[in-house]
Amino acid sequence: MTNERRVLVHPDKISLAGSAAARFITKMIDVLETEDEAHVALTGGSMGIAVLDAINASAARDSLDWSRLHFWWGDERWVPRGHADRNDQQAIDALLTHVAVDESHVHTFPAPGEYEDLDAAADAYAAELANAAAEGSYPRFAVTFLGVGPDGHVASLFPGLPGIRETERSVIAVRNSPKPPPERLSLTLPVINNSDRVWLMLAGQDKASALGLTMAGVATDSVPAAGVQGRKRTVFFVDQEATAEVPEDLIAKNRYWTSADDN
Structure with a gap:
């Protein structure tokens, strides 16, 4: 399949979450028709968790073989396990405790106290990725969910910081995040871009600049989201407010879709 980028515009955050949820269930059912197992990378943030809430609320939820x-996860805050700020805990509460997922298939990032330091924790998650890979150093994700910050950051890959330029490591330790907490763990861009599909979610007018710059193809070092490219498809799920500052020449029919156009 030829790689495609799509922008799917929704009236509001609720419809955005519902659309992404419905597509996820449908797509994963399709994937599992030809694959024994599939790997999914989750994200945190308000929209990331809203999508998981919508998946959980869907009448079609149990048509998917969660086992x-x-x-x-794309990244994690370096706070104690079970902390409400951890992306994994939010996802567990929103969805994973409600479906028949095998506990050994829930690959959470390490937490403080489990390894000597942040670097050792990054190495441990990298080893877990490698162990799960059919080939290479990490599995190919069927779907990777990403939020996008107002500055264009994805996972914990921030503009101007060395993490966005990492090409050798699959997992990095982040000690100078401009968003609290400063210490985090993150997948790197090569892992993200090895995904078959990357679905990015942007809602609110404060994300409009990041969306416009991303679609304009600015330098990845300045806007990390611009460097995201799934192997098969890259989809931006956005609400109407997030399109407020996108230049007209970037919303041409051949580059911009409404939700009704997606198939």
Whole structure:
């Protein structure tokens, strides 16, 4: 399949979350028709968790064989396990405790106290990725969910910081995040871009600049989201407010879709 970028515009955050949820269930059912198992990378943030809430609320939720899915995370805050700020805990509360997922398939990032330091924790998660890979150093994710910050950051890959330029490591330790907490763990861009599909979610007018710059193809070092490219498809799920500052020449029919156009 030829790689495509799509922008799917929704009236509001609720419809955005519902659309992404419905597509996820449908797509994963399709994937599991030809694969024994599939790997999914989750994200945190208000929209990331809203999508998981919508999946959980869907009448079609149990049509998916959750036992055949592996769940990973794009990044994690370096706070104690079970802390309300951890992306994994939010996802567990929103969805994973409600479906028949195998506990051994829930691959959470390490937490403070479990390894000597942040670097050792990054190495441990990298080893777990490698162990799950059919080939290479990490599995190919069927779907990777990403939020996008107003500055264009994805996972914990921030503009101007060295993490966005990392090409050798699959997992990095972040000690100078401009968003609290300063210490985090993150997948790197090569892992993200090895995904078959990357679904980015942007809602609110404060994300309009990041969306416009991303679609304009600015330098990845300045806007990390601009460097995201799934192997098969890259989809931006956005609400109407997030399109407020996108230049008209970037919303041409051949580059911009409404939700009704997506197939």
